[in-house]
Amino acid sequence: MNNSDISMSLANPHPANYNTLQKIGLAVIALGVLSLALAWVGIGSHQALLLLLSTLLGLGIGGLIFFYGTYGHLPEGIKNNRAFFSSISSRGALGWMLGIVLTGFYVSLYFFPEYMSGLTNMFEPLSQALRGTPSSQWFVYGTFYTVAVLVMGIKFIMKYRHSRYQVLRTISVSFFQLIFAWLLPAIMVRLYNYEPYLTYFWPLDYDAIFPSNIKYILSNGRLGQFVVVWGLVLTFIGTPVLTYFFGKRWYCSWVCGCGGLAETAGDPFRHLSDKSLRAWKIERVLIHSILGIILIMTALLLVDSAAKGGLLGESAGKSMAKTYGFLIGSIFAGVIGTGFYPILGNRAWCRFGCPMAAYLGIIQRFKSRFRITTNGGQCISCGNCSTYCEMGIDVRWYAQRGQNIVRSSCVGCGVCSAVCPRGVLKLENGPENANRTGIQLDNQGLIPLEAVKILD
Amino acid sequence: MHYVIIGNGITGITAARTIRKNSDHDITVISGETDHFFSRTALMYIYMGHMRYKDTKPYEDWFWQKNKIALKRAWVEQIDSDNKSLRLSDDSTITYDKLLIASGSVPNKYGWPGQDLDGVQGLYSYQDLEMLEKNTANGIERAVIVGGGLIGIELAEMLHSRHYSVTLLVRESKYWNNVLPDQESDMISRHFMEHGFDLRLGSELKEILDDGQGKVRGVITASGEEIPCQLVGLTAGVSPNIGWLAGSGIATQRGILVDHHQRTNVEDIYAAGDCAQFHQALPDRRPVEQVWYTGKIQGENAAMNMLGRQQAYAPGYWFNSAKFLDIEYQTYGMVMPQLREGEQDFYWEDKGGKKCIHLVYRASDRLFIGINTFGIRMRHTVFNKWLKDRQTVDHVLQYIAAAAFDPEFFTNFQPDFLEAWNNAHPSYAVKPAKKKNLLQLIFNN
Numbered sequence: 001m002n003n004s005d006i007s008m009s010l011a012n013p014h015p016a017n018y019n020t021l022q023k024i025g026l027a028v029i030a031l032g033v034l035s036l037a038l039a040w041v042g043i044g045s046h047q048a049l050l051l052l053l054s055t056l057l058g059l060g061i062g063g064l065i066f067f068y069g070t071y072g073h074l075p076e077g078i079k080n081n082r083a084f085f086s087s088i089s090s091r092g093a094l095g096w097m098l099g100i101v102l103t104g105f106y107v108s109l110y111f112f113p114e115y116m117s118g119l120t121n122m123f124e125p126l127s128q129a130l131r132g133t134p135s136s137q138w139f140v141y142g143t144f145y146t147v148a149v150l151v152m153g154i155k156f157i158m159k160y161r162h163s164r165y166q167v168l169r170t171i172s173v174s175f176f177q178l179i180f181a182w183l184l185p186a187i188m189v190r191l192y193n194y195e196p197y198l199t200y201f202w203p204l205d206y207d208a209i210f211p212s213n214i215k216y217i218l219s220n221g222r223l224g225q226f227v228v229v230w231g232l233v234l235t236f237i238g239t240p241v242l243t244y245f246f247g248k249r250w251y252c253s254w255v256c257g258c259g260g261l262a263e264t265a266g267d268p269f270r271h272l273s274d275k276s277l278r279a280w281k282i283e284r285v286l287i288h289s290i291l292g293i294i295l296i297m298t299a300l301l302l303v304d305s306a307a308k309g310g311l312l313g314e315s316a317g318k319s320m321a322k323t324y325g326f327l328i329g330s331i332f333a334g335v336i337g338t339g340f341y342p343i344l345g346n347r348a349w350c351r352f353g354c355p356m357a358a359y360l361g362i363i364q365r366f367k368s369r370f371r372i373t374t375n376g377g378q379c380i381s382c383g384n385c386s387t388y389c390e391m392g393i394d395v396r397w398y399a400q401r402g403q404n405i406v407r408s409s410c411v412g413c414g415v416c417s418a419v420c421p422r423g424v425l426k427l428e429n430g431p432e433n434a435n436r437t438g439i440q441l442d443n444q445g446l447i448p449l450e451a452v453k454i455l456d
Numbered sequence: 457m458h459y460v461i462i463g464n465g466i467t468g469i470t471a472a473r474t475i476r477k478n479s480d481h482d483i484t485v486i487s488g489e490t491d492h493f494f495s496r497t498a499l500m501y502i503y504m505g506h507m508r509y510k511d512t513k514p515y516e517d518w519f520w521q522k523n524k525i526a527l528k529r530a531w532v533e534q535i536d537s538d539n540k541s542l543r544l545s546d547d548s549t550i551t552y553d554k555l556l557i558a559s560g561s562v563p564n565k566y567g568w569p570g571q572d573l574d575g576v577q578g579l580y581s582y583q584d585l586e587m588l589e590k591n592t593a594n595g596i597e598r599a600v601i602v603g604g605g606l607i608g609i610e611l612a613e614m615l616h617s618r619h620y621s622v623t624l625l626v627r628e629s630k631y632w633n634n635v636l637p638d639q640e641s642d643m644i645s646r647h648f649m650e651h652g653f654d655l656r657l658g659s660e661l662k663e664i665l666d667d668g669q670g671k672v673r674g675v676i677t678a679s680g681e682e683i684p685c686q687l688v689g690l691t692a693g694v695s696p697n698i699g700w701l702a703g704s705g706i707a708t709q710r711g712i713l714v715d716h717h718q719r720t721n722v723e724d725i726y727a728a729g730d731c732a733q734f735h736q737a738l739p740d741r742r743p744v745e746q747v748w749y750t751g752k753i754q755g756e757n758a759a760m761n762m763l764g765r766q767q768a769y770a771p772g773y774w775f776n777s778a779k780f781l782d783i784e785y786q787t788y789g790m791v792m793p794q795l796r797e798g799e800q801d802f803y804w805e806d807k808g809g810k811k812c813i814h815l816v817y818r819a820s821d822r823l824f825i826g827i828n829t830f831g832i833r834m835r836h837t838v839f840n841k842w843l844k845d846r847q848t849v850d851h852v853l854q855y856i857a858a859a860a861f862d863p864e865f866f867t868n869f870q871p872d873f874l875e876a877w878n879n880a881h882p883s884y885a886v887k888p889a890k891k892k893n894l895l896q897l898i899f900n901n
Contacts, residue, residue, distance in 0.1 A: 017619060075650050077782025081617040082505040162782070164865040271507075276516060375861055376836025378777050378786070380748045381466070382498035387511045396514055417863050419506075421779035423786055423833035426861050 019073075025066025032058020039122040049125045056143075060151050067155040076162035078419050080271075080388070088342065089268045095342035103339030110330040113137040132190040145261060146182040149174055152264035159267075165414045165427070169253060173260035181257045194220040199255050201231040203294045204356035206329065207321055208235075210298065211305035240363055246429055247370025248360035249412020258350060261338065262390065263413060266346025270390035270415065273345030279392055283352050283409065290328060291358035297324060328353065347390040351409055361408030369429045370412065371436050372405035374398065378422045385416035385425060399424050406436055457481040459762060460542065460550060462532050463558035466748055467729030469493045470755030471556050471762075472525050478763055483524070484552075488531030488545060490582050492517060497748060499585050500610045504617040509582075535704040537722045554724045554762045557701075557712060558755060561694035561730040561746060563607075568690075570664030575672035576688040579611050588614070596620050596686035600675050602661045603692035604631050606778055611689045612653055613781055623654040623683055625661055625675075627692075637793050639803050640828055643812060644780050651781055664688055696731040696744060709733055711744045716768040718758035726762055728754035740774055740790050747776055773843040774826075775836060783810055788839035789826030791816050799825060802849075804876045806831070806869065813873055817849035822884075824849045832869055833861035853877060853886045 018026070035054040038044050044051050071079060087094035108115045119140045126143070127135035153174040160166035176199050185195035194217075202208035208231050217224045242250045252259045273279075297320055304311035312320075337349025350357050364370060372395070379402070385395035391409045395416045398405045405425075417425040430436070459475050461468045464487035472483050498512040520527050530544035541551045563578025565571050577587050592615070599615050601608050604626030612622045628634065630641035631648070648655045660678035667673035674684040696711030707713045707721040711733030718726045729751040730744070737743040745754075753771050760767045777786045791814055795801055800819045805812040811831035817824050824847050827839065838859040842852055852859075857870060878885040 075647075075782055080504070080506040084508055085505040163863060164867070165863045168865055275511075373861075375833070376840065377749045377752075377775065378836055380497040381495040381514045382501065383495055383507060383511050383514065384498070384501065387507050400514060414863060421784065422777040423784050423861060426833070426863060428864075 019069050021069025021072070022066050023069075025062050025064070025069055028058055028062030028065060030058075030062075032056070032060075032062055034058075036119075040116070040118045042118040042121070045118070045121050048122050052122050052126060055122070056147055060147055063151045064154060067158055071155075071158040071161075079159050080419065083268075083271055089271075091272065091343060099340055099342040102341065103335055106330075106335040106339045109137055109141055110334060116140060130190075131186045142182055145257070146177055148265045149177045149257075149260045150264075152267065153260075156264050156267050160418060163414070163418050166418060169414065170264065172254045173256070173263055176255045177257050177260045188223070192220060192223050194223060196223065196227045198227070198230060199257065202235045202298070203291065203359055204256075204258075204354060205231070206294050206298075206324060206355065210301050210321060212301075212318075239360065240367075243360050243363040243370075244368050245370075247368050247410070247412050247427075248357065248364045249370070249410075249427075251360060252350065252357060252411035253413045256356075258333070258337070258354065259411060262341075262346040262350060266341050266390070269341045269346045271345070271387050272343070273347060273351070273390055273392040275386050275389070275392050275394050277394075280394075283392070286352045287354065287358045287361075287409075290353055291355040293324065293328075294355045297321065345390060345392070347392075347411070350411065351391050357409070357411075364410070365406060365408040367432075368406075369432045369436075370406075371428060371430065372398075372410065372416065373426045373428050373430070374402050374404055375422075375424045375426070376402060379424045380422055382421065384419040384421065388415050388419045390415070395425070404436060457553045458551065459483045459554050459556070460552035461485045461556045461558060462542075463487060463560055463729070463731075464490065464493045464527070465496060465558060465560050465729065465751065466493075467560075467751040467755035467758075468556065468558035470752045471558065471728065471759040473523070474756045474759035475763060476523050476525060478759070478765075482526070484526040484528055484550065486528045486530060486532055486542070486544070486550070488529065491527060491529050492520070494582070496580070499579070499582070500614050503585060503588060503614045531700075533700070535701065535706065535725070537705055537725060540724070552724075555726065556718075556755075556758050556762065557706075557720075557725065557727040557731060558729045558751075558758075559697045559700070559731045562697045562699070563690055564693045564695055565690055566692065568602075568661055568664055570666060570672065571690065573664055573666055573672045573688075574670050575686060576664055576690060578690045578694075579607055580694060591687050592618065592620065598623060598683070598685045599687040599689060600625060600661075600683055600685040601689040601691055602675075603690065604628055604633070604657075605691060605693055606632070607694070608689065608691035609648070609780055611691055612648075615687070615689075616651060616653070620687075621652075621654070623656060623685070624648070625659045625677060626655065626657050627660050629658045631655070631657065633793055635793060637791065637801075637803075637814060637828070639805065640785075640812065640814060640830060643805065643809065643830060644783065646809065647781055647783055694730070694746060696733065698731055717761040717766065718754060718769070719761065726758045728758040734769070738769070738771070741771065745771075749775075773840055775839070783831050784833065785828070785830050786832075786834055787826065787828045788834065788836065789816070789824070789843050791826040791828045802877060802880065804873050806872065811869060813869070815849060815852070822848040822850060824852045827852075833863075835859045835861045850884055850886065 032055050035051045035058060039051045039055065084090045088098060089095065116137050120135045120137055123135040123140050123143060127133060127139050131139070153170045156170050157167050180199045181197060185197060189195040197205070207213045214228060217228050239251070253263055300312060301317050304317055332353045333349050337353065340348055379399040381396055381400045383396050385399060386393070389395050390413060391411060393405070393407050393410060395405060412427055414427050417427060459481050461472050461484070464485050468485055472485050475481060475483055492513050493515065494509065494512040495514060498507060501507040502509055502512065528550070530546050530548070532542050533545055534543040536543070540553065541549050543549050561580060563580050570576065575591050577591065578584055579588065598621040600623045601612050602625045604624070608624060612624055615622050630638055631645045633641050636644070645655055645657070661675055662678045663676045664672055665674045665676065672686065672688050674682055675688060676682050698708045698712055701708060701712070705722055706725060711731050712720055712727035713735055714720055714727050714732045715735060718728045718732065720727050730746045732754060733744045750771055754769065757767060757769050773788070774790055775788045777784065779785065795816065798818055798820060799816055802815045803812065812829070813832065814828040816826045824842060827834070853874065874886050
């Protein structure tokens with residue numbers, strides 16, 4: 001059965017379905033897109049500030065007007081109508097176009113920054129005002145990234161406003177992106193000529209403990225010392241302890257910048273993740289291999305440094321790190337991870353590639369109090385939970401047999417619980433007993449009464 | 457041994473998997489509806505664009521071959537129990553050693569004039585969904601839905617998601633009033649209005665009007681009002697799908713008559729799920745049960761008995777759940793639409809009017825009998841234990857926090873709820889459990 005729009009029209013073939021607010025929002029967004037396009041091709045470079053304002057405000061304010069028009073008038077509740085019909089969110093023509101534009105942007109960003117000079121120029125006034133340094137493609141990227149998280153975060157809150165878990169979580173990721181990934185580094189670079197990213201540490205920040213990098217950070221005095229210690233404490237103490245108590249969600253869906261973009265701008269694509277067993281197999285091999293590569297590479301470089309370059313020689317160590325940076329840092333995390341949102345879903349990097357997620361996941365799977373509890377026999381196997389799991393976990397497979405979900409990949413976004421129509425799923429940090437992963441139903445699909453120890 | 461199962465819904469598939477887990481017998485599942493098992497309860501989400509058909513399949517397509525469960529796509533036309541063979545719609549025959557009938561339900565039609573017109577349909581099967589796509593392919597102005605049950609509201613929600621206007625004709629004076637007490641009916645009715653549904657309570661269908669070309673153009677209600685529409689949804693309940701069994705020698709009444717071992721009157725033929733009717737209903741259970749989990753339990757029960765393990769149907773304490781647009785509903789134990797003799801109740805509704813708790817207990821010894829919650833999730837395990845332990849309503853209230861299942865950070869319903877209870881019953885006042893401090897909240901101790 002084909003439910004999708006069969007019309008080749010790129011515009012909505014049912015314009016009456018857009019209300020006035022949405023139309024106003026789209027018009028303002030179009031102004032933003034126009035300014036962006038003008039700046040990119042280098043027109044109006046003498047009016048950088050004006051173009052910058054109309055770009056950011058057009059996209060930001062226009063987006064907010066559009067989304068308010070979309071969700072504002074509706075009663076609180078789950079809003080997934082037409083997710084699989086809309087061209088942009090169901091790998092239709094608009095979805096592919098968006099994917100190609102995003103991918104092109106990332107390719108240009110990483111490999112051909114000179115093609116972005118128009119944009120870099122447009123951000124010059126802001127960069128000078130905020131950071132006191134010339135603009136660069138990374139400042140352009142960071143600012144767009146932050147605006148995307150904030151605007152789409154507000155949209156996400158409008159959409160899920162009935163769920164305080166979702167609202168608080170979204171405020172948290174947006175806060176960490178705005179303050180720790182954008183504003184604080186900018187202030188630091190102005191004051192100390194060095195920009196630390198305090199929510200970004202090894203192994204996600206893969207070269208954080210490479211000897212050459214540590215040497216560079218330490219060259220920044222007290223601040224540098226603090227950053228090195230902070231990173232080591234979070235990697236080796238903070239991460240295991242927090243993950244033991246809360247699961248990997250404390251990072252992946254409450255703090256992390258990659259997670260922040262996935263949860264906000266990526267939300268319209270979460271149902272596109274592959275739920276098949278085959279995908280799970282690929283996931284396990286890929287993500288753990290990347291963690292392994294990082295571990296080995298870091299260990300080699302540290303040993304090499306201790307041996308004063310006797311092991312690898314300077315150039316081998318450098319080229320190894322460079323290869324990783326190119327393949328994993330740029331191609332996987334950036335081009336595929338984000339560029340392919342409309343094709344692979346919003347967590348392709350987090351699920352298949354991120355070494356931090358692998359590290360957190362191992363702790364979550366084997367030594368954590370976090371689980372998704374299922375609710376007795378209430379599951380009707382409808383599949384909303386699996387469909388809307390951005391990590392491609394077949395949640396239903398567990399829920400229908402009454403088994404708690406303890407999976408290394410779960411980022412604890414809580415959307416499975418939100419979309420469940422029967423109140424079956426609850427994210428919990430509970431006692432770490434033998435039954436954390438146990439099946440709670442007997443053969444007949446009933447609760448074995450002797451197993452209920454909650455009140456004893 | 458060849459185990460043949462008619463029907464690939466939750467009952468038939470649960471039976472097939474149970475037989476496979478416990479034996480190496482040949483298993484064939486026959487269905488005319490779809491190639492693979494899908495979740496019927498998710499049909500609405502396909503139409504609304506929340507899921508695709510493939511997302512409603514609980515098992516990937518390779519699962520069946522891997523577990524050596526043969527799937528046959530055909531309708532069964534005749535059962536020949538003397539020769540233990542079935543005649544299928546593709547004119548082939550298939551023989552069985554043991555047979556399970558799990559053929560589900562069909563939507564009720566009450567002989568309304570015009571009920572077979574184009575654009576008049578029920579909503580139960582995959583074919584019904586396809587028909588709905590066809591009937592709305594060119595857009596409609598208004599649909600009239602007849603019947604005040606769960607499927608009716610699902611159909612209304614589906615059509616609403618595509619921006620079609622919906623009129624609901626409900627015979628009862630309140631929505632789903634043969635199941636829900638008045639207060640809950642009223643809350644749900646208000647929610648329908650909030651979504652812009654045209655809800656007509658105490659209103660019956662008299663006739664469906666023909667546009668002259670065999671298509672529906674409107675309905676006339678019992679009060680004589682004509683409502684123009686291009687689609688009529690008949691959702692006045694479902695009945696066991698047994699019409700095709702005529703002449704088979706299998707005893708039926710409303711459904712296929714079975715004992716508590718799912719056995720029919722014919723040797724080696726069993727029936728389970730929506731299509732089955734127990735000779736004798738269990739206490740607090742109906743003879744024909746048409747919910748997801750009873751289909752699951754009966755499917756397993758049938759499989760075990762077919763394998764020669766004697767076990768009787770024992771579904772445990774009644775529970776159920778549903779979702780009305782944005783409001784979730786759960787029930788544990790027995791909350792009847794009207795209190796039974798000796799019962800007392802307590803109803804609390806949140807200020808926002810979208811959450812409520814309805815408790816029923818026995819006046820004489822304060823035995824807890826049942827609870828309805830709307831907009832609040834409760835733990836099945838905990839209520840099951842309280843019912844089994846025959847706890848008092850006072851115990852339930854005292855420890856209600858242990859049953860709370862709402863997501864983290866949700867507004868805690870307990871203070872308002874218990875305050876209302878205490879105001880109404882000063883002599884049975886409950887001291888709310890001590891508030892957790894911040895550390896306990898964080899670490900959930």
